[in-house]
Amino acid sequence: MSTSAEVVRPKGLVFKAAHLARVHTVLAFSAFLSALAIGSALHYKKIVKNGVAGYPDEWFPSVSATIGDWYPERNIFQILIALNSGPRLALVLLQYYMHRKPSTSLPGLVMLSGILRTLCCGGWVYITSTDAHDAHDVLMISYIVLNVPWMFGTIACTPMQNTRIRRRRLFVSMVPMIYFFIQHKVHRIPGAYTRYSFFEWGLIIFDIMFDSAAELELEAANLEIGVGTISEGAGADDIVTVGHFSVAAKSTTVKTTPATMAISSQKTVDHAVSPSPAPATVVHRLSLVKHFVSDMYLSYIYWSIYTSLTPTLFYFSVWELGIAGHELSLLSTLSPILLGIPPFAEWCRTRSGRTALHILSLTGLAAYKLESPLHRLFVVAFATSVVNIGAAVDWTGPDASYQTIVAGLGFLLSSISKHANHSNNPVWPIVHEQSGGYNKTGIVLAIIAILDYAARPASNVLTSSTDKAEPIHKAPGGSWLRESISLGSLIFTLHCLLADSSTLIAWSWIGYPVKGPVPHLHGSITHVAQALGLLLPLLLTTPSSAGLDVFLHPLWFAYGCGSAYIMYAYKDWLGYAGGANLAVFLMSVFPAIVHRAASTGRIARTFGLAWLIVCVFIVTNVFTVAYAFVPGGEYFREHTDLVLTAQMAALGLAFRWPGLKGQTRLRTTALSKRARVATGSALAALTVVSLLVSLYRWPSKVIQPHRPGPRIVRSGIWTVHFGIDNEGKDSQRRMRDLIRDMELDVVGLLETDLHRTVFGNRDLTRVMADELGFYVDIGPGPNQHTWGAVLLSKFPILSSTHHLLPSPHGELAPAIEAVLDMYGTNVTVLVAHNGQEETPLDRELQAGELARIMSSSYPQPVIFLGYVVTKPLALRPAPYEIMVADGRVLDIDEEDWDRWCEYIFYRGLYRIAYARVSRSTITDTELQIGQFQLPRHGFGVTDDSREARYMRSWKEDLPPDHWFPMEYYPELGGKRGHFYHVFDTPLYYKLPEGALL
Structure with a gap:
């Protein structure tokens, strides 16, 4: 025409x-x-x-x-x-x-x-x-x-x-x-x-x-809109009709049929407008969207299964307090080495082979139904070996550019799912319906995604700019050893720092008053940084230019190292800003480093060694805090700085250093336009979802104590065994239920620093803070080398200080010293975890430091909630006498001789009740509760003599607001496996005569 x-x-x-x-x-x-x-x-x-x-x-x-x-x-x-x-x-x-x-x-x-x-x-x-x-x-x-x-x-x-x-x-x-x-x-x-x-x-x-x-x-x-008729002399090249709408340039002769619209411009149109898709084309595009979503979900399943391995196996290490042998299940990640068997590798690369691997991976999702932790570990280890083979096949196949981007999207989706589910991945085998799991839903969606993968056409136009699969470009002369080490370091660093959005915030947290991001509320900023990092290679890798090589420039590596240093060396917003920039860096180099590993042509040895490097980093990372329980652990003691330096140095091996032999420029197949649009849309959608979750979780309820009228404070101490119960399941919600029923106002939780790969990068405070309404201080972060301490408070936290107690021989002991506003009175609350029986010098020094902290605020009120390895009334050098005498505090009940590790001390308050609640199967330690009543504002305790303090009482002689829940009495059967034990009842005490309330 x-x-x-x-x-x-x-x-x-x-x-x-x-x-x-x-x-x-x-x-x-x-x-x-x-x-x-x-x-x-x-x-x-x-x-x-x-x-x-x-x-x-x-x-x-x-x-x-x-x-x-x-x-x-x-x-x-x-x-x-x-x-x-x-x-x-x-x-x-x-x-x-x-x-x-x-x-x-x-x-x-x-x-x-x-x-x-x-x-x-x-x-x-x-x-x-x-x-x-x-x-x-x-x-x-x-x-x-x-x-x-x-x-x-x-x-x-x-x-x-x-x-x-x-x-x-x-x-x-x-x-x-x-x-x-x-x-x-x-x-x-x-x-x-x-x-x-x-x-x-x-x-x-x-x-x-x-x-x-x-x-x-x-x-x-100068656009115009017209509704009318167009002359019959126009051809198809002059106007393109979309339903009843037509688009044409003003320099052409156009004819319309009635009820058409022409949009004309004084400027020359520089490109043609594509015709309206026929119904078949619409169906085709919807199919492409379905394929993309399925691929992204299967990537999410991959990361979910892999990240579930370490919390599943470390259950045994925690109970043994040492290397139990189950750590060998980490070697299941080395399964890509099996791709060195040619027939097996060829089968894995076929559609039927890859589908079979997807089906076998479902065992990792179904493992949650197994009651035995050991059986669950075997199944998860098997599923991990399967998904790692599949990942190696995908990341080195003809559509590797597409698959690496999808892998990044799946990793981001897994982190967002944890953010939305109180820091637990909803398809992990350590959760079920009662603990926040959506395992059945996850399995059903995985089956749908696998069916879509198996039934789709052989040619997927999402994978390359030419709509044809192209092989990975080999880089002869490249070092497979160098690429393996850098890939292994990258995978571990992503898992260690970005698997949960609040881990970077925990690194920067220093307590109250809050001067930085809050773990429960600002996690979406981490997701935005991750999305930005993944967007950068998407923008620079166009159909006309494969630009991943720019992310392997030494200047970009310097940016990553600088970000890592700021994250490690600084706190509050500045330290977190370093972490967020490190997230951008890590996500941006992920496609490039995977491509470098794939380009060696030696897939089995490259990916097998890469996962061995991951295993080494996992072990060394946990040894920085678990040194007291492992042979040779003293060499890793408190050396997160060296581990982080090793991570960045290993990453640096993938970069193009001047004068380094054996390196060639990275050549990759660019993503197709459809894939880029789909990825950009997915990143936008995931970021919006994360922000919506944060806004939904934004505190809306007023936090207030349970008994403001009589000015009663009910406090508890509980060593919660890293949030894994005796059956190897997450225990957040079970802990929540008991704390809620006991109506605790102040809670000290110990063994809570779970922002590590071996614990699943979790946060035990999420459920309780969100659903029960608490102010939260998570204590020293994962870079402080302790097992963690948490303070939950219904009272405003005016200030808090994190202490690392003296520990020359054993594990570092954490302590939180916080000043709470209790009904207008400032009360110091101390939550602490002391060393073990094997290190008597540590316990003596730690007891002296805690006594110093408590005595320094005399005569102001104090509540101590802690784990102290000592017998009641034990003399020096045992911690008991040091803390009570030198700290100028009183024992909750010195006649309770059947104690070993949990103690409640106090000063300047009226102790009115004391209870010991059995643990059920949540942990290995009971919940101890002390109930106090504050003196009238501006007055102190009128009589704290032993006779005045030990006037015992029946609960019936006290007001009902002093009573503990009746359903936990053992004669009534208890509740959910909990009941008052040792005394079979809470102990109640009369107030001394003349007490001013």
């Missing part, structure tokens, strides 16, 4: 596209402002009233109250918003039409975020907070989060020559919108509803102002 024909202006309606943007702005402002005006005129006092106060304390309504509660403003608003939906979606499509280019998928991603953003907007304005509060909040938060890719993407797509548009979008819209968002969601003051409302209205106004900037861009493009 001729391309020189001229456009015949349609006979119907013709108007500038910029007018559509103006209509959108007018309708949007009209909808919100009319609702505000009508609502203020008819229902002013009703829409400013909230659950806390009304007029005149609150005098400006929120958006939700204005648009969702009353007739007629609600109805007028919804009609105007419905009319605005057409211009809104048309603007999204018009902006995509102007910005689209064959070389980038960014306009498509921006269009997708714009459509989703519009749908979420419709959701929260039509489902008001009165209709369904949770649905309204979720849609509103989703709308706010989607603003980020929409606004930044739109700014990035705006042509550089349109500087006025770019400047208006950035400075007039983004800066105040972000400011108001932070003020609205993070720094809001409870009860300040009017100021909250200004933030909410500010978000709406500046959002509309941002979208109004599209008018300037449409005006600059």
Whole structure:
């Protein structure tokens, strides 16, 4: 067909596209402002009233109250918003039409975020907070989060020559919108509803102002929209019809059929618009999306099974307090060495072979049904060997560029699933339905993904830019030994630092007052950093250029090393910033380092040795804290710095160092455009999900003690054995249930530092803090070489200090010294874990330091909750006399002779009850509880003589708020395997005569 024909202006309606943007702005402002005006005129006092106060304390309504509660403003608003939906979606499509280019998928991603953003907007304005509060909040938060890719993407797509548009979008819209968002969601003051409302209205106004900037861009493009007829002289090359819509350049002659729309421009169109997909094409694209999601989920299953191996096997090491022999199951990760058998390797690379490996991996998910920890370990080790073979096959196959990116997405997804599930992966075999597991759901989804993999066509156009599989480029002369070491270090470092989003935060945590990120709330920042790191190779590896080699430049390695140093050397936000930058670095080099390992051509030995390096790092990393229980452990004692240095040095072997022989430039097959779009969309979606989880978990309940009236404090100490119960299952929720039933206000938990590979990078405080409402101090972090201590408090923590107690011969002992505001009185609470019986000097020195800490605050009230290896009333050099006498404290009950390791000491309080609760099968240690009553504010204890303190009482002679739960009495059968033991009842005490309360 001729391309020189001229456009015949349609006979119907013709108007500038910029007018559509103006209509959108007018309708949007009209909808919100009319609702505000009508609502203020008819229902002013009703829409400013909230659950806390009304007029005149609150005098400006929120958006939700204005648009969702009353007739007629609600109805007028919804009609105007419905009319605005057409211009809104048309603007999204018009902006995509102007910005689209064959070389980038960014306009498509921006269009997708714009459509989703519009749908979420419709959701929260039509489902008001009165209709369904949770649905309204979720849609509103989703709308706010989607603003980020929409606004930044739109700014990035705006042509550089349109500087006025770019400047208006950035400075007039983004800066105040972000400011108001932070003020609205993070720094809001409870009860300040009017100021909250200004933030909410500010978000709406500046959002509309941002979208109004599209008018300037449409005006600059001189786009016109016409509805009418087009002459019959046009051919298929002149116009492409999409349903009833047609797109053409103004320099061509175009003919339309009735009810078509032509969008013409004064500029020459520089590329053709693809025809509308036929139904078969739509089905094909949906199939590609299904294949991509299946691949990503199978990658998630891979990381889930691999990361479950170490917490499954370390159960035995903890019970043995030494090397138990089960550690040999780590060698199951060396299974890629079997690919050195040619027939086996050839079978693994076939579709049927790879499908069989996927099916066998399901045993790792089904292992949760096994009751025996040993049987569970055998099955998980087998599944790990299977998935590692599969990973080696995928990462070295003809579609390795695609598979390495999918592997990165699966790793990020596994971390997000832990973030959403209180730090436990929901498909791990150490969890089940009662402990936060979704094992059956995970298995069903895995089966669906495997079926999709087995049934898909042999050619997958997601895998390469040419839609044809290309082999890995070999690098003759490259050192397989060097690549193995660097790959092994990378895998371990990812597992050690990024398998859980709060691990980096735990490295930087120093206590109260909080000056850095909080593990429970800021984990999403780690996910954003990971997503950014994985996005970098995606952006630099285009169909025209395979740019992974840039990530192996020594300068990029220097960036990673600098980030690692900052993470190790600094605390609070600066230290965490170093960790976040290290996350960007590690995720960005993952595809390149895997490609280097694959390019050696010696897959079996390269990947086998890489996993041996991973095993070595796992052992040395745990030896930095477990040195007291292993042969030669003293050489690794407290040397996380050396282990981290070795990790980075091993990583550095993959980089292109000047003068290093045997290195060639990395050549890779670029990702296809479809794969890049899918990956970018997945990264955006995963980041949004992580942010939504953080917002959902944001504390909303008021934290307060159980008995504020009589000023009672119920405190407990519990050594929780690393959150693994006697059956090898996660015990967070079982611990939560007992702490909840006992109504504890202050809890000391010991053996809690689980931010290590051997413990699964978990956080035992997540469930209790979220569901029971506690302030949390997680104590010394994983880089402090202790087994960990945690303080949970219903009282505000004014300040806290983390101590490493003297330990010249044995394991480092942690302690948390915290000052709590208990009903207006400052009370020092000390949570500590002392050394073992094998190190008497350590215990003596540690007892002296704890006594010094307690005596330094005399005569202020003190509660000590700790693990102290001593007998009651034992004389020096045993810890008991040192701590009680030198610390100037009192024993909770010195007549309780049947104690060995858990003790409660106190000073300046009235001890009114004492209970010992059996552990059931949660751990190897009971829960001890001390109940105290504070003296009247400004007064001390009137009589702390032994006679006054040991006036015992029956519970019936005391007010009911002094009583412990009745259902835990052994004669009533106890509850969930717990009951009062030793005394078979809590011990109660009378207050001394003349006590001022």
